[in-house]
Amino acid sequence: MDLLEDFLNLVLPSRCVLCRDLGSPICKRCCAQHLAGQRVVNRFDLSGFAVCEYDSKAQILIHEFKENHQTQIAMEMAKSIAKLVPDSCRILVPIPSKESSFHDRGFVPAKLLALSVSSQVARHQGRFIQVLDLLSYQRLVLDQAALSGHDRRNNLNGAFRLKAKVKAHQVWLIDDVVTTGATVREAKRCLVEAGIGVAGFLSFAETLPKNQQKRHAKSF
Numbered sequence: 590m591d592l593l594e595d596f597l598n599l600v601l602p603s604r605c606v607l608c609r610d611l612g613s614p615i616c617k618r619c620c621a622q623h624l625a626g627q628r629v630v631n632r633f634d635l636s637g638f639a640v641c642e643y644d645s646k647a648q649i650l651i652h653e654f655k656e657n658h659q660t661q662i663a664m665e666m667a668k669s670i671a672k673l674v675p676d677s678c679r680i681l682v683p684i685p686s687k688e689s690s691f692h693d694r695g696f697v698p699a700k701l702l703a704l705s706v707s708s709q710v711a712r713h714q715g716r717f718i719q720v721l722d723l724l725s726y727q728r729l730v731l732d733q734a735a736l737s738g739h740d741r742r743n744n745l746n747g748a749f750r751l752k753a754k755v756k757a758h759q760v761w762l763i764d765d766v767v768t769t770g771a772t773v774r775e776a777k778r779c780l781v782e783a784g785i786g787v788a789g790f791l792s793f794a795e796t797l798p799k800n801q802q803k804r805h806a807k808s809f
């Protein structure tokens with residue numbers, strides 16, 4: 590796979606989406622700089638791990654992955670998430686996409702990330718992680734990005750349903766970005782009602798609460 594990518598980059602060179610260097614959709618230097626992080630993220634009663642803050646660089650990477658279907662960027666994101674997967678994690682459950690988003694994109698970003706993370710863990714750590722696509726939206730919800738924290742929670746109340754009954758003791762959720770945590774909390778509620786424990790969540794990026802964003806900005 591890497592050889593094929595190297596070959597394609599040689600005959601059809603592209604530019605790094607972050608630094609514009611010629612060679613590949615994301616260069617090794619930018620990977621090392623922006624995709625090598627690790628942070629503990631706490632939302633409500635759930636804890637998880639993310640690679641980075643949802644800053645301007647992370648926004649570009651996620652946009653290129655989700656809207657421009659840059660699979661190589663998705664793979665680099667998955668590689669970085671794979672390094673955060675705890676030893677106790679055996680099952681990943683991706684956060685589903687809204688039907689309209691799936692219709693526009695043709696794929697579910699979190700599911701693609703989950704499958705790539707599983708593949709990376711198998712390849713580099715020799716462990717098998719099952720991906721169970723258990724959740725779907727059972728009603729229309731508004732776009733979360735336009736809502737405040739309180740409205741986000743109301744918007745998602747009872748939004749998910751279980752697609753299939755499985756015997757799973759404990760799972761980890763996975764999504765591309767965690768913001769207020771309303772989505773992972775609702776996903777957990779749906780799974781717990783079905784008797785499935787949720788140990789935590791994995792995410793590529795986290796959006797910092799507004800007060801922390803200001804503090805972070807002042808420190809530069």
Ligand SMILES: [Zn+2]
Nearest residue numbers: 605608616619
């Ligand atoms: Zn670069």
